[in-house]
Amino acid sequence: MYRLLLIVIGSVLSVGVALAGTEGSVPGPRTITVALDGSGDFSSLQEAVDSAGKGDTVLIKAGVYPQDLTIHSKERLKIVGAGVDKVILQGRGQMVGVLHVGKWPYGATDIEISGLTINEHGGHALGVFNGNRIVLRQLHVKGMVFSQQVQEVRIEDSVIGGSETTGLHFSDSHAVLVGNFIHDNDYGVNVTGKSSVRLEHNVITRSLFEAVVIGDQSAAVLVNNTLVKNGSGATFLGASRIEAMGNIVSFNKVGFLIALSSQTKLGYNLLFNGEADYMRVGSPNRPAPELKLNSDIFADPRFVDAERDDFHLPPDTTFLNVGGFRYLGALPPRSPVSIQ
Secondary structure: OOHHHHHHHHHHHHHHHHHHHHHHOOOOEEEEEEOOOOOEEEEEEEHHHOOOOOOOOOEEEOEEEEEEEEOOEEEEEEEOOOOOOOOOOOOOOOOOOOOOHHHHHHEEEEEEEEEEEEEEEEEEEEEEEOOOEEEEEEEEEEEEEEEOOEEEEEEEEOOOOOOOOOOEEEEOEEEEOOOOOEOOOOEEEEEEEEEEEEEOOOOOOOOOOEEEEEEOOOOOEEEEEEEEEEOEEEEHHHHHHEEEOOOOOOHHHHHHHEEEEEEEEEEEOEOOOEEEEEEEOOOOOOEEEHOOOOEEEEEOOOOEEEOOOOOOOOOOOEEEEEOOEEOOOOOOOOOOOOOO
């Protein structure tokens, strides 16, 4: 009897340990694959994202996807395309925009999207709403990026252009833009409400009107950007608060257009514009040469090939180590080509 009791107790303990081990195990992050040909876990982007949990990655294989996508009520999710030239979100033409991150009243947190092209529909391509910590990296956006009431948006190494209104619009949002090429929009970047935006090492070109507009009660820092071949370089309106340093603002009609109501801290900018480098907002706007600073440089930046959008400084540029900046503008000097 005693021996039998020991066997029973040992069995119960073994079962308990096994159950405890099962309860303590946590499934790791998954990689969910989307492929139009059925070779992945899903052929629908929306179904793949809806099935994803915290920490998962949705990997999109090459293809042109005639689908819309909305990401909401998600946390720590990565959307990774096979490459900007391989994955194209075409949309279905049934909603304004093709990709939405967050929606009212739901948000999204810690979302990363990279490696794909997003087309526009209804004037918008990509909308970010009511989210937090959203990273958009290595994207090609053909249309507007619109952000409203979003915190810690980071957009980097992306090409954004072709909007009939604005390339990027931020309303009551906090955002950082680094290393982007923003081109051929009516306005390049428009910042409104009580936004806070930092622009660093971006090239903004061929805007019909301003490359950058900061208005209302927004705050902005513009450091080491190249604003070239736009209607105007940058316009500061309303009660905006601006710091603009180390930028190249050239080949625009107007360099800086500044309202008396705005608060600006400027310095070490390279200006070379058609009609005026500085103007005051008014009816009409008036030239304001009194705004020129001793630290400003008024000279041709001598881009490597502005006609072909190569806005690197030439190898022999003198615009190095100015005002604490290694070089002025968004792009470093081209390395000289050695001839063997």
